[in-house]
Every structure is written in C-alpha cells, then in structure tokens.
Amino acid sequence: MRPRTIIEKIWDNHLIHREKGKPDLLYIDLHLVHEVTSPQAFEGLRMNHRKVRRPDLTFATVDHNVPTTRNRETKDPISKVQIRTLEKNCKDFGIELADIYRPTQGIVHVIGPELGLTQPGKTIVCGDSHTSTHGAFGAIAFGIGTSEVEHVLATQTLWQKRPKTMQIKVNGRLGLGVAAKDLILAIIAKYGIAVGTGYIVEYTGEAIRSLSMEERMTICNMSIEAGARAGLISPDQTTIDYIRGRRFAPAGEAFEKAAEKWLALATDEGAAYDRTIEIDAGEIEPQVTWGTNPSMGGSVSGSVPDPDSFATEEKRQAVKKALAYMDLTPGTAIRDIPIDVVFIGSCTNSRISDLRQAAKVAQGKHVREGVRALVVPGSQQIKKQAEKEGLDKVFTDAGFEWRESGCSMCLAMNDDIVPAGKRCASTSNRNFEGRQGTGSRTHLVSPAMAAAAAIHGHFVDVREIEKVH
Amino acid sequence: MEPFQTFTGLVCPLDRSNVDTDQIIPKQFLKRVERKGFGECLFYNWRFDQDGNKKADFVLNQPKYAGTSILVAGENFGCGSSREHAPWALQDYGFKTIIAPGFADIFFNNCQKNGILAIRLDKEKVEELIEAATEKTLRLTVNLEKQTIEGGGFHFTFDSDPYQKELFIKGLDEIAVTMMHEDEISAFEKKRAKEA
Numbered sequence: 001m002r003p004r005t006i007i008e009k010i011w012d013n014h015l016i017h018r019e020k021g022k023p024d025l026l027y028i029d030l031h032l033v034h035e036v037t038s039p040q041a042f043e044g045l046r047m048n049h050r051k052v053r054r055p056d057l058t059f060a061t062v063d064h065n066v067p068t069t070r071n072r073e074t075k076d077p078i079s080k081v082q083i084r085t086l087e088k089n090c091k092d093f094g095i096e097l098a099d100i101y102r103p104t105q106g107i108v109h110v111i112g113p114e115l116g117l118t119q120p121g122k123t124i125v126c127g128d129s130h131t132s133t134h135g136a137f138g139a140i141a142f143g144i145g146t147s148e149v150e151h152v153l154a155t156q157t158l159w160q161k162r163p164k165t166m167q168i169k170v171n172g173r174l175g176l177g178v179a180a181k182d183l184i185l186a187i188i189a190k191y192g193i194a195v196g197t198g199y200i201v202e203y204t205g206e207a208i209r210s211l212s213m214e215e216r217m218t219i220c221n222m223s224i225e226a227g228a229r230a231g232l233i234s235p236d237q238t239t240i241d242y243i244r245g246r247r248f249a250p251a252g253e254a255f256e257k258a259a260e261k262w263l264a265l266a267t268d269e270g271a272a273y274d275r276t277i278e279i280d281a282g283e284i285e286p287q288v289t290w291g292t293n294p295s296m297g298g299s300v301s302g303s304v305p306d307p308d309s310f311a312t313e314e315k316r317q318a319v320k321k322a323l324a325y326m327d328l329t330p331g332t333a334i335r336d337i338p339i340d341v342v343f344i345g346s347c348t349n350s351r352i353s354d355l356r357q358a359a360k361v362a363q364g365k366h367v368r369e370g371v372r373a374l375v376v377p378g379s380q381q382i383k384k385q386a387e388k389e390g391l392d393k394v395f396t397d398a399g400f401e402w403r404e405s406g407c408s409m410c411l412a413m414n415d416d417i418v419p420a421g422k423r424c425a426s427t428s429n430r431n432f433e434g435r436q437g438t439g440s441r442t443h444l445v446s447p448a449m450a451a452a453a454a455i456h457g458h459f460v461d462v463r464e465i466e467k468v469h
Numbered sequence: 470m471e472p473f474q475t476f477t478g479l480v481c482p483l484d485r486s487n488v489d490t491d492q493i494i495p496k497q498f499l500k501r502v503e504r505k506g507f508g509e510c511l512f513y514n515w516r517f518d519q520d521g522n523k524k525a526d527f528v529l530n531q532p533k534y535a536g537t538s539i540l541v542a543g544e545n546f547g548c549g550s551s552r553e554h555a556p557w558a559l560q561d562y563g564f565k566t567i568i569a570p571g572f573a574d575i576f577f578n579n580c581q582k583n584g585i586l587a588i589r590l591d592k593e594k595v596e597e598l599i600e601a602a603t604e605k606t607l608r609l610t611v612n613l614e615k616q617t618i619e620g621g622g623f624h625f626t627f628d629s630d631p632y633q634k635e636l637f638i639k640g641l642d643e644i645a646v647t648m649m650h651e652d653e654i655s656a657f658e659k660k661r662a663k664e665a
Contacts, residue, residue, distance in 0.1 A: 016657045017650055022632040025650060027657055037552065039502035050644070065500060078500040085502050129551040129575060143575050145553035147582030147643075155647045157654060159632075193487060194545040197574055227548065229574045293487055293548075314486060314543070411496050411550075420519065432491040432549060434514050 003268035006234050007165050007200045010140045010265065014123050016157060023159040029122040031152050032108045033060040033095065035086040036413070037127030041150035042089040052093040053156045059117055060090050061098040063107045065413040068376050068403035072100050079414070093153075106379020106405045109133040109347040113217065114381055116246025120235040120262035125152055130347045130429065132223040135232030136216035137239055138265055140200065142229040164274040166199040166228070170207035172282040177463035179357070179446035180215035181349060181427065183207065184222040185287035185297055187279060193295045196228025199275070202267060203233050207281035213242040214351040221348045222429050225294040234266035288334050288459055289431050289444040291322035296431070297444065298334075300461045306330040325433055326441050327421075335459050337443070341424040342373035342454035343436070344400075344447055346410035349427035350378030354447040355386050358427075359394040361451035361465060367399035368457030374401045374416065376408040400454065412437045425453035470584045472640030476565060477610040477620065478538030482602040483528060486543030490576060493547065493555040507554055508561030529562075539609055541568045541598045547576025556580045566611050568618070570595050581633050582643070586613060588627045598623065613637055 004012075017025035031054075038060075045052070052058060065079040066072065074080045083100070090097040098104040104111060109130050112118040118134045124141035125131060127149045134141035148158060174183060201223050203216075211219070216233050223231025233239075240259045243249045250258045289297030290304050296319070298305075307319040307330065323330065328337070344350070344358050355377060367373045375395050377383040383405055386392055392402045409416040410428035412435070418424045420439025427450050428435075431442035445453065448462040498510040515527050523530045529537075540559065546569040547555060556579045559567065565585065570592040572580075580587040588611075590598075601607045601621055609620040613634060618625045636643060647654075 016653050023630075025647065025653075027654070027661075036499050040504045040553075043502070043504075048642075048644070076500070082500050082502055127551060127553075129549065143551035145551055145556075145575060145579035145582060147553060148578065151644050151647065154644045155654065156658075157647055157650075159643070159647070161630075193548060194571065194573075197545065197571065224549075224575075227545070227573065293489070318486060411491075413496050413499065430489075430491070430549060432489045434495055435491050438495070438497075438514055438519070 003271040005165050005202060005267045005271045005273060006138055006232065006265050007140065007202060010121055010123065011162065013121065023161045025157050026123060026160050028125055028152050028156050028158060029057060030112070030117055030124045031058045032112055032124070032126035032131070033058060033149070034064055034108050034126070034128065035062045035082045036064040037146050038089065038149055039082060039085045041146050041153055042093065044150040045153060050154045052095065052153045055094040057156060058095045058153070060086060060095050061105055061108050061111055062086060062100055064407045064411065066100055066406045067414050068406045068408050068416060070404065072404055075415070103380050103384070106381065107347045107350065107407055109221065110350060110378035110382065113137065113213070114246070114379055116243055116249035119243060119249065120239060121265050125158065129224045130221050132229065132231050133217050133221040133347055135220040135223065135230055136213060137243070138232055138235035138262065140230055140232065143224065163200045164198055166196060166201045167273040167276040168201055168203050169276060169278045170203065170205040170281050171278060172280050173207055173210060174281045174284060175463070177448070178284055178286060179448060180211055180218040181446035182284055182287045183281060184219045185289065185294065185444060186284045188222065188226050188295045189287065189297045190279070191226065191277065193225060193293050194227040196223060196226040196231070199228050201226070201228045201231040202273070203231060204267070208233055209236065212353060213238060214353045217351070218348055222294070225429055235262045236266070286446065286449050286462055288449065290326060290328055290334065291319065292325055292431055292433050294429065294431060294444060296322055300334050300449065300459055302334055304328045304330050304332045304334070335461070338423065338458050339371060339425045339453045340422040341418050342371060342450050343376070343409040343424055343426040343428060344374065344450050345376030345378065345408050346428035347378065347407070348429045349447050350376060350382065352382050352385050354427065355382070355391050358447040358451035359391045361448050361462065362398040362400065362455065363394050365398055365455045367454045371454055371457055373399065373454040374403060374409060376403040376416070377405050379405045398455070409436055411435060412440070418442070425450045425459065470636070470640045470642065473584055473586060473613050473637040475610065475612040475614065476538070477608055478565060479534065479536055480539045480541055480598065480602040480607040480609055481528060481534040481537035482599040483540055483542040484599050484603070487545045487548055488542055489549035490547055490552050490555040491549055494552065494558045499552060499554055504557055506561060507558035508563070511558040511562045533606060536563070538563050539566045539568065539611065540564050541595060541602060543595070544570045544592065546572050548573040551575045551579070553579045553583070556583050556585050560585055568595060568598065584637060584640070586611065586637065588618070590625060590627060594625055
C-alpha cells in the first residue's frame with residue numbers, strides 16, 4: 001500500500017459514501033456542543049420532528065457567555081436564556097451537559113481532552129472554529145456552523161470535500177523562554193492568515209515532537225488563525241501517556257489495544273503532502289502582535305513596522321488601518337508599548353502548564369499600578385489543580401484576579417470586557433477589532449509574556465527575566 | 470432552503486481584505502437563540518458609532534447602496550470565528566450573493582447551508598467590480614444555472630460545485646438528502662461496533 005498521511009488514514013476510516021462530483025459523506029465520532037452556536041440547530045430538529053441520532057457521541061458544556069465571578073450568577077437576561085436553552089435542549093434530547101455548577105465544566109476545547117473524550121483517530125466537530133485544538137491528539141477536528149451542527153445532531157455525519165494536505169515541519173528546538181504560543185504566532189506572522197485555507201495541516205519535526213500535549217494543543221488551536229480548519233499532530237508516546245486513565249478513555253487491556261491502533265495512525269514514512277513548509281524553531285523569539293489580525297506581529301525585540309515597508313499597496317493600506325485602530329506609531333519599540341489590561345486564559349492558553357508558566361513570572365512580584373490582570377483557568381479541574389499547587393495564591397498575592405472557568409475576555413461575551421481604547425496583553429487567539437470589547441486593542445502573547453507585561457506595565461522579553469532568576 | 474433563482478441586484482463594494490466574522494457580526498449579538506433579525510447588527514461597529522449613530526463614511530450607510538443584494542469584497546472574506554450568525558446577518562440585511570477572490574472555509578460552508586451564493590472570482594475581476602460599483606451604480610444579474618454574472622458591461626463566468634449547485638437550484642434540505650443514506654450510515658456504525 002502507498003504510504004499515507006495520518007490525514008488520509010483518518011479520512012478513509014470515516015468514509016461512508018463517496019460519489020463522483022460530490023463531497024464525501026463522513027462519519028463523526030464526537031460532537032461537542034456549547035450554548036452560543038447550538039440553539040438554532042436544536043430548534044431546527046424540533047421543527048422537522050427529528051431526533052439526535054447519537055446522544056452518546058454528543059457532549060455539551062456552557063463556556064462562551066458564562067460569568068467567571070465566584071457566584072457564577074448570569075446577570076444578562078439574554079445570556080441567561082441562552083444557557084437555559086442549552087440545559088433544556090440537553091435534557092430533551094438526552095445529551096450529557098457539563099453545566100456551570102459541575103466539576104467538569106470548562107471551555108469546550110479544554111474539557112474534551114481533559115475528560116478523555118478527545119482521542120487519536122477520531123473525527124471531532126463543534127460549532128466553534130477552535131475545534132482544531134483536538135488535532136493535537138492526532139484527530140481530524142474542525143469547526144462547523146450551526147446548520148452543520150444540526151446536520152451532525154440529526155445524522156452523525158457531514159458532507160465534506162476532501163481537503164488538501166499541508167505539512168508544517170518545525171526543525172530544531174525552541175529556545176529557553178520561547179513558548180508554543182510564540183511558535184504558532186511566528187508561523188502565522190511569516191505565512192499569513194490564509195495560508196491554510198483549503199488544507200488540513202500536519203505539524204511535524206523535532207520541535208513538535210518535543211512539545212507536551214498542552215503545548216501541542218496551543219499549536220493546533222491556532223491552525224484556524226492560519227486559515228486551516230484543522231491542524232493535527234501524529235500520536236506518539238506523549239499522546240498515549242496523556243490519555244491513559246481519563247474518564248472516557250478505554251481502560252485496562254482495551255486501552256493497550258487502542259494505544260497500539262493509535263500509534264499506527266502516524267503518518268507513514270515517505271507519505272506525500274500537497275504542500276510542505278519548513279521552519280527553524282531556533283530562530284523564533286517571544287512574539288507580540290501589533291495589528292488587528294494574528295499575522296500582524298513579530299518579535300518582542302522588534303518595533304512597530306512602517307506601513308510603507310510593505311510590498312503591496314493592499315498590505316500598506318491594511319497595516320495603516322490596523323495601526324490607526326491600535327493607536328500605534330511606526331518605529332515604537334514593542335517593549336515601550338504600555339498595557340492597561342492583561343488576560344491569561346482562553347482555549348489557547350488556560351491549561352495548567354500555562355498557569356504554571358505565568359505564575360513563575362508573577363511569583364513574589366506585583367501587578368503594575370493601573371493595570372488590571374485576570375487569570376481565568378480553562379476548566380474547573382484546572383482551577384482545582386492550580387489551587388492545590390498554590391498558584392491561585394501566587395496570582396492573588398501579586399494582584400491578579402483569580403476567576404472561575406470560561407471563555408471570558410477572549411471574546412468578551414460575558415462581563416469580562418476590555419474597555420474602549422484600552423490595550424490588553426492577551427494569551428487568547430484573536431486580535432480582531434473589537435474582539436475583547438468594542439474599541440479594545442489586543443496584543444497576543446504567551447502566558448509568561450502576559451504575566452511579565454502585567455508586572456512591568458509594558459512588554460518585556462521573558463528570556464531576560466529568566467536570566468535574572 | 471429556498472431555491473436559488475436568477476436575480477438582478479445592486480452591487481455594494483467593500484474594499485477590504487481579511488474581513489473577519491467578528492466584524493460581520495460582533496459578539497454582543499450572538500446571545501440570541503433565533504435565526505432571524507441579525508441584519509440590523511451587520512457590520513455593527515463599522516456602521517454605527519458608540520452612540521448608535523450611523524457612520525457616514527461606511528459604505529453600507531451611503532444612500533446609493535440602499536437595497537443592495539450583492540456584496541463584493543477583498544480576499545479571505547469571512548475568516549475567524551465559525552459563527553453562522555455572520556451569513557444570517559448578511560442574508561437578513563438582503564445579501565443574496567457575495568463575490569470575493571477567496572473565502573475562509575467555514576464561512577464558505579455556512580453560506581452554502583443558507584442559500585447565499587459565495588462566488589470566487591479572480592482578484593483582477595473583483596477589483597474591476599469594486600471600482601465600477603464605487604464610481605457608478607452597478608447592477609448585476611447572477612445566474613447560477615449558467616454560472617454567469619452579467620451587467621454594467623461585465624460578463625464573467627464562475628465555478629460552482631455540482632453538488633452544491635443542485636442543492637441551491639432545487640432548494641433541497643441537506644439533512645433529508647443525507648437521511649436517504651440511512652442504510653449506509655447504519656451499516657457503518659455496525660461495522661464499527663464489531664471492530665471495537
């Protein structure tokens with residue numbers, strides 16, 4: 001048999017129907033549901049007297065608009081209706097819901113892996129573009145719209161055009177103080193936000209192999225920011241070790257059998273991709289975005305670019321617009337950009353290792369006067385673990401707010417909003433205009449870089465702090 | 470889905486690339502549980518100032534584009550969030566067709582599921598349309614059957630996936646179409662259960 005990529009293997013394993021001139025009909029193994037993109041889908045089922053075909057392959061949580069305050073009381077009546085609607089839909093259709101008071105609640109892309117629902121070889125969908133996160137386990141995982149949510153609920157399948165395959169090979173090793181977040185931001189800065197359109201990306205190479213599962217999730221999470229609906233990493237021992245013992249993972253002998261199958265999914269030696277990109281991890285420095293899409297960024301040691309330095313008129317105009325929105329002057333050193341708000345959280349960077357890295361920087365220091373800093377764990381389980389390790393104390397002693405789990409200030413659907421005109425160093429994934437609140441200005445960074453910005457009131461190179469330690 | 474019929478509409482130019490779905494419909498409008506009524510929220514932060522007044526310089530607020538049903542935009546339209554509220558808002562505002570050099574994958578699919586025709590055209594052609602629609606009033610006739618766009622001296626053809634074309638022209642419910650494959654889906658599930 002011809003050598004195949006993991007992408008082709010998983011695709012072929014899920015093929016139900018193939019016909020010339022049509023997309024493939026694929027089986028979906030896991031459907032994750034949240035409150036914002038599902039109400040109209042359930043309504044559609046009701047209107048057409050349809051059932052959920054496989055409630056057992058469907059799992060729901062509330063994350064996007066839930067409050068992260070201690071009492072978890074939703075003040076906004078419209079948000080409340082949306083949360084209640086999901087509760088009712090899950091009850092009516094027999095779907096397990098990690099509601100706001102459960103110890104399993106959290107950001108949908110954090111709890112999937114945490115509960116062991118996310119497994120290699122699966123097809124995973126959710127009405128959220130950051131579903132690509134689950135690809136870290138060697139799954140084909142991608143975001144879908146509400147109509148497709150309804151389609152999966154009703155049929156457990158989707159019509160999908162076979163995508164092209166892209167390899168992003170990361171050679172060498174990341175330097176000390178350089179995070180997975182910096183790697184993916186650097187890739188997007190170099191190749192742009194549409195390089196992955198029409199592709200599924202596989203990340204390969206020494207640098208990727210040496211990453212932990214949580215770091216791999218950060219990488220795959222932002223595949224969509226490069227235009228790729230799905231990004232994945234072939235499973236290895238790191239993957240297997242992470243899954244073992246989790247609630248929905250197979251147990252005992254079944255696990256060993258599954259692990260063997262999972263490892264066999266890895267891309268075959270000599271398999272061909274439609275496109276390959278290679279980069280050197282050793283060249284990458286801590287990143288900070290300065291613009292209004294994730295490709296508009298660069299090294300912390302750099303400065304805000306001059307629009308005239310870009311090659312095309314279209315780019316020059318786009319950068320000019322972005323700098324006007326961001327209120328930045330060309331030539332300003334990134335280090336000199338002052339910060340008003342810091343957000344550590346989101347499906348990109350809210351896992352325990354992210355919080356540990358931020359806490360290491362915050363330990364024994366204090367948030368700069370005038371800066372508001374929030375730490376929002378990705379799930380209740382992470383929150384509990386962090387508290388066991390005393391990270392909450394490190395943060396609160398340093399003047400950070402310690403919150404309950406949810407999407408929070410990444411998209412500001414709840415009350416965690418960056419005020420108009422204010423500047424936020426954020427560990428989230430999107431720096432679009434108004435993303436964190438109307439008129440807000442977002443700079444995307446790693447957790448350690450965010451914590452350092454909170455303490456200094458402006459960006460600093462975390463590698464210099466590490467040297468001091 | 471309503472069948473897609475040939476129509477003639479007024480073109481509105483949006484001369485920007487990488488328009489993300491956060492701009493098409495900002496998050497504060499995603500809390501609603503209905504599909505309808507999102508048109509008033511379309512491009513909200515570009516259309517309205519903080520006091521809710523219309524911004525005169527935004528293209529949709531210019532009187533000459535009142536009643537527009539064809540949007541022509543720059544590259545990578547609809548990137549970012551998967552929110553289907555974006556095509557719902559465009560459709561509710563009156564757009565039936567969006568023309569751009571390229572679309573983000575999820576947004577493109579979401580348009581298809583709602584009967585909005587997202588047409589990819591070469592960048593040069595899109596630039597010509599944007600220029601024409603900016604300088605004068607441009608009305609185009611979009612014919613999916615023939616895969617043509619005509620009007621104002623333009624005559625372009627476009628690609629269309631045959632499967633999607635059939636769904637559009639017949640106005641088919643895709644779930645009902647898929648349910649005709651029930652035997653195959655069940656057989657797949659049985660085979661899977663046996664292997665496990």
